[in-house]
Amino acid sequence: MSVINLQNVSVDLPVFEMGGRSLKKRLAGLGRRNRIAEDSDGVVVVRALDDLNLSLQEGDRVGLIGRNGAGKSTLLRVLAGIYPPTSGQIYTSGRIVPLLDISLGMDELSTGRQNVRLRGLLLGMSDAEIRRKTEEISAFTELGDHLDLPLRTYSSGMRLRLAFAVSTAVDADILLLDEVIGVGDASFMKKAEERMLDLHNRAKIVVLASHGHEVIRQMCNKVLWMDRGRIRAFGEVDVIITTYIAEQMSVSVPSS
Ligand SMILES: Nc1ncnc2c1ncn2[C@@H]1O[C@H](COP(=O)(O)OP(=O)(O)OP(=O)(O)O)[C@@H](O)[C@H]1O
Secondary structure, X not given: OOEEEEEEEEEEEEOOOOOOHHHHHHHHHOOHHHOEEEOOOOOEEEEEEEEEEEEEOOOOEEEEEOOOOOOHHHHHHHHHOOOOOOEEEEEEEOOEEEEOOOOOOOXXXXXXXXXXXXXXXXXXXXXXXXXXXXXXXXXXXXXXXXXXXXXXXXXXXXXXXXXXXXXXXXXXOEEEEEOOOOOOOXXXXXXXXXXXXXXXXXXXXXXXXXXXXXXXHHHOOEEEEEEOOEEEEEEOHHHHHHHHHHHHHHOOOOOO
16 A cells, blocks of 8 residues: 655755855845744755645645745655655655656666666666566667667767666656656657656556646646645646646746
8 A cells, every 4th residue: 555644744955055154144034934044053944845744645646836946846855765854754655766866876887787777776676676677678778789888988868768768667656756857869759758657657656746737737636736845735636727827927926
């Protein structure tokens, strides 16, 4: 049974380079509305997530929307276990696969095939699972003999093919996606989209952050609207997207 439960989750991200006293004072003086404050150790922090309560069940395909800086990527990182919450509790059950940075863990000096293993291990695949899937992954990349050459000899499109093929070969219970991943040339794009859809359909819970409302309408059955680190609304796709768009058209103050 796959679930995600967040109780009163807040995340403060420290701004380490902000050492100057006067600058600290000025920013801290902006107050909570701007989500910049000083913590108890005197470190300037941005409150990226502010007291989130959320419960997701199997079958939920959640589109994350919100203005720049609203907290979408931070929420995905917290769900992926990359950022620990500063306060509050997170409970998840099921294999979580974050496709947030698909090239993470790949090594320039290792061959394509070796990188399939490295990236696979990082995504939580077992050695046996990687061995079982290596041929299929290799075929999907269409990189042929290049798979035996080091990654440093690959073009950027070839790197993406390899990273995408291995990252989407994993079986996810909970799939976390940040925007739609660009995957090289047009011929590869079509089969990449099909593979992505298949992965999405097999996952029990999906959380997808996107500024593309059409993508969310097609792929999601719920929407979570983030606003300044808080949940503004959670529920029916069309209703929330329509309200969100109407508000964006009527308000044009800069986000903070
Ligand atoms: N490394 C960081 N250090 C300090 N503050 C950060 C860091 N990363 C993000 N933030 C802050 O956290 C808040 C949430 O940012 P986040 O990246 O989660 O927003 P987002 O909704 O994904 O935005 P976008 O649509 O622009 O990608 C913002 O106020 C941002 O300034």
